[in-house]
Amino acid sequence: MVVLAVAAAIYVGWRRSRYPGGWAYAFSPDHADARDDLDSARQRAGALERASRKEARAAQWQLHRERSRHRERVRVIERRIASLRRPGRGGMVASLGEVTLHEHSVVADGREIPLAGLTVRLDHAQQQHFLYLTKPDGWSSIQKFVRTEHDEESVRRFAVQLENAVAEENAFRIRAAAQLEQAEDDLAEARGDTGAQDEARTRIAEVAERHRRDTRRGEADKELQAACDRWQQLTGRRPG
Known part of the structure; x- marks a missing residue:
């Protein structure tokens, strides 16, 4: 009620x-x-x-x-x-000790080292193995692996993975450079392509004029x- x-x-x-x-x-x-x-x-x-x-x-x-x-x-x-400009480190590929290999970089001593142009060299001593990572500018990092913890075969296998990853990254960078050039052209074209917006503005003006x-x-x-x-x-x- x-x-x-x-x-x-x-x-x-x-x-x-x-x-x-x-x-x-x-x-x-x-x-x-x-x-x-x-x-x-x-x-x-x-x-x-x-x-x-x-x-x-x-x-x-x-x-x-x-x-x-x-x-x-x-x-x-x-x-x-x-x-394309900053691909990041990518997914993890492999690791040995404190060294972690990713798709686009290797992390060693807490430092991220880009794979592009990296030189990998392996050396062996009586008690340990030495992995040298040298950047194109000459900067180097030495990674040590004690033999009692890492046998020579596993270290060599990891070094080969590093070399292959570097080769893949170098090829990626070449492709990325071409793709980047094309993407920048696409961006310039996209920014300048306002035809659909211009048509919409014309439509607004036509509607307003017809109503007037x-x-x-x-x-x-x-x-x-x-x-x-x-x-x-x-x-x-x-x-x-």
């Missing part, structure tokens, strides 16, 4: 707000024609207004969509360029104002 009472009160308030001037003007059958006259004018003006807004929103949404697509296309290429020239909305607004005038003359109150 409480819910019904609240709903009824809301309905009565809405009705009296929609048809101001008193209870009789809002509910009496004697004024049904006046209410219909006001409703008809409201509906025509409202329908035209909603149609215009819908078309304008669709044109704006098209521009928003094309901007988003353009940004995403650029971001995808930028991410590809970043991965459309006399139906102006006529409907005049009819609504005239209907409001008639209601005000009848009730002394002007509809909102």
Whole structure:
């Protein structure tokens, strides 16, 4: 009952707000024609207004969509360029002692050493093995493996894995350089390709111009104002 009472009160308030001037003007059958006259004018003006807004929103949404697509296309290429320039260490391939081999680098003594251009040399002494890792700039790292913990075969096998990884990384770098050049060309093209956005902006302008020239909305607004005038003359109150 409480819910019904609240709903009824809301309905009565809405009705009296929609048809101001008193209870009789809002509910009496004697004024049904006046209410219909006001409703008809409201509906025509409202329908035209909603149609215009819908078309304008669709044109704006098209521009928003094309901007988003353009940004995403650029971001995808930028991410590809970043991965080609800085591939990171990659997944782990193998390890021996404190030395860990990854796809694009080797980690030794807590230092990450890029594989590109790296020289690997192995030497043996009575008590231990020596692994020399030399960067292209001449910087070297010496890794020692005690014989009691690492036999010669396992050390040689690891050194061969290192050499193969270096060869693969050198080849990767050559491919990456060509791919990077192409990706940078793709990025420049993508950034400059705003044709879809330009078409969307043209669409927005066309819609706005058509709405400006459309006399139906102006006529409907005049009819609504005239209907409001008639209601005000009848009730002394002007509809909102």
